[in-house]
Amino acid sequence: MTVQTLAGLDGFCALTCPQPDREICGAYVGDLLSWVMGRAEADNVWITIMTNVNIVAVAALADVSCIVLAEGVKPEQSVLDTAEAKGVNILQSARPIYETAVLLAKTV
Amino acid sequence: MSEPLKFTYSVDGDNFTSAGQASVQVKKVLRRLGLDPETIRRVSIAMYEGEINMVIHAGGGEAEVLIHEDCVEIILRDKGPGIADIEQAMQEGFSTAPDNIRSLGFGAGMGLPNMKRYTDDMQIESQVGVGTTITMRVNL
Ligand SMILES: Nc1ncnc2c1ncn2[C@@H]1O[C@H](COP(=O)(O)OP(=O)(O)OP(=O)(O)O)[C@@H](O)[C@H]1O
Numbered sequence: 001m002t003v004q005t006l007a008g009l010d011g012f013c014a015l016t017c018p019q020p021d022r023e024i025c026g027a028y029v030g031d032l033l034s035w036v037m038g039r040a041e042a043d044n045v046w047i048t049i050m051t052n053v054n055i056v057a058v059a060a061l062a063d064v065s066c067i068v069l070a071e072g073v074k075p076e077q078s079v080l081d082t083a084e085a086k087g088v089n090i091l092q093s094a095r096p097i098y099e100t101a102v103l104l105a106k107t108v
Numbered sequence: 109m110s111e112p113l114k115f116t117y118s119v120d121g122d123n124f125t126s127a128g129q130a131s132v133q134v135k136k137v138l139r140r141l142g143l144d145p146e147t148i149r150r151v152s153i154a155m156y157e158g159e160i161n162m163v164i165h166a167g168g169g170e171a172e173v174l175i176h177e178d179c180v181e182i183i184l185r186d187k188g189p190g191i192a193d194i195e196q197a198m199q200e201g202f203s204t205a206p207d208n209i210r211s212l213g214f215g216a217g218m219g220l221p222n223m224k225r226y227t228d229d230m231q232i233e234s235q236v237g238v239g240t241t242i243t244m245r246v247n248l
């Protein structure tokens with residue numbers, strides 16, 4: 001499934017999607033950035049509630065397919081602008097982390 | 109043997125928002141050179157962890173990346189406080205990061221272990237009050 005397809009599903013929406021055709025493979029959930037870099041795999045969906053600008057660099061370097069911000073949290077516009085410029089997809093889910101992960105597991 | 113390609117970056121210790129820029133640049137260079145994605149990922153993450161450590165713990169420093177025929181070498185030098193007990197610093201979970209840094213998601217004490225795990229060789233030279241130099245190598 002592509003990131004664009006995921007963003008179109010009920011429960012998810014795109015905040016910025018500069019690389020819509022990226023394929024999704026698996027997922028990782030976590031807020032501690034070094035855990036994410038140590039454990040997430042390339043093309044994973046990364047589910048988190050962190051919204052500071054450092055998530056963009058982490059997503060780019062760990063090569064995840066997209067970030068999904070759970071609990072309906074929204075980053076500042078400047079973070080979305082940086083993500084757009086760096087080619088990092090950021091989606092949002094209004095649901096809590098666990099439910100977001102369960103929904104993702106059912107659909108991907 | 110041809111000369112290695114060499115890139116140098118200065119890592120700003122005051123700007124937490126732009127931290128990671130050198131690593132992002134290196135990733136671009138490696139992509140252009142056509143290295144395989146997993147190697148690029150390992151180099152990028154190891155360098156980013158080291159770069160962030162220089163920003164958080166050492167007030168910045170400089171990064172040098174050498175692309176040899178058989179490996180990528182990353183050298184990170186800072187004039188920060190140094191690491192008193194390297195063995196302790198290398199342990200998963202050990203961190204001296206302050207609360208304001210932890211609230212950004214850093215400070216899990218996983219950076220140095222990640223650098224070791226993602227590289228084929230890592231050497232730390234550090235002197236308290238003088239600074240730290242970390243040399244990492246990822247084989248091609
Ligand atoms: N360049 C450095 N100069 C001085 N001390 C350092 C440096 N790099 C690491 N340290 C020390 O080693 C500890 C462990 O580093 P490590 O990168 O593993 O964890 P962290 O940076 O605290 O948290 P994380 O990397 O998980 O966000 C740091 O908390 C710090 O005390």
Ligand SMILES: [Mg+2]
Pocket residue numbers: 034157160161215218219220
């Ligand atoms: Mg660290």
